[in-house]
Amino acid sequence: MCEQRELVLDYLYSEMPVSSRREMERHFQVCEDCHADVRSFRRVREDLLAWDVPQPASVWTPFAPAPVVPWFRQVPAWAMAAAAGLMFMIGAAGASAVVAFGDGGTATEAAMAATAPEVMTAGPALDAEAISSLIRQEVSSAATDLEGRLTPVATPVPVALKLDAATERRLMGQASQLIGASEQSQMGKVGALLYQVALDAERQRRDDGQRLGALQARLDELQGYVNQILVQQQTKVQ
């Protein structure tokens, strides 16, 4: 075995000074074993590059910002329940309801019946026609009042837009650019769509090919069984 062989790796991975590299290269001219090692190892190194690694999204999350939680999710459930109970009590009190706490839970009794009849009987009785007449009067007087307050407004007269030639050229240029950009964008989208269609067609073609291949393999397999059975039958007959 060549004594210089230990240095082949240093040469291969460039872990030796330039002067030593030159020396090794001279050695390769006289030692085919070492030279062959370097050549074949270089091929192996090229092959090793083929082993690619999938690139996942970042897996490191401890410092990620905390998800945003709505304020009502931050309030404990018991506090929400207490608040709801309180609101109910206030509402009940406003409606003159009687709320009684007891062993059997909470009992609520509406007390509106005692006051409501007084309200209903306080004013004179009005029929529907009289109410309608009153509304019409009110509306009519309000309309008269408004008409008196309004002053006529002059109708705007359209003004012709006059541009100098330079501004017009500039605006035309900008418009043309915008149209061009829009067309380009549309063409890009069309191109992407066509590419997608071609890609889908290619996928479909390959899928079909694979299915056909699988079917063919299955048929071959079945044919094999048939052949086996035929051979067995022939053997029996003999």
Place this chain on the structure above:
Amino acid sequence: MTSDEELVALATAGDQDAFSQLVARWERPIYALAYRTLRREDQARDVVQDAFLRAYRGLKGFKGEAKFSSWLYRITLNLCRDGLRKERRAPVVQVPEGTDPLDLADQRAAPTESVEDLVARREMSAAVQLAMAELPQEQRMAIMLKEYHGLTFQEIAEMLDCPLSTVKTRLYQGLSVLRRRLERQQAETARLRRASFERSVSSTIRN
């Protein structure tokens, strides 16, 4: 660009952003190392998460005697070893069966890469994974750290706690075995392709 050592100092002082920068810088290499060692994406992700967590917790104990990256590699390798030991599974590669055409279009290295080139690249990738999986673990580690992470012989020796000469021996033996296996696999692939081509030609002629 801020050096790793400066970022480590900042992170040790409580600067979370500094540590996030270290993560962003080293996450991919660490994931690649874990993935190639364990050959499973989910486990590799767990190892990366765990490695950075350990590094973060151990920052105060990191004295800067070695490079931050070497320290991180060492943590990762230990976690990978633990994972392999726990599973007690042989390093079997899940070589993809066949080639999924749906993946192909999205996995081309460049839009100019033909589907045939892509298939060839994937076949080679599978062949390399298989050949690497069959190597003894020491040789595989040495090759991975050298080839995929560009560590020096000395750094590998320190990381694997062995003499420098041992690293070179493992590397030399590993590369020699890989050479033979890859050549054999390539010959086998070529033979299968030829047979498949001949079958399809004869089938076409029959029909």
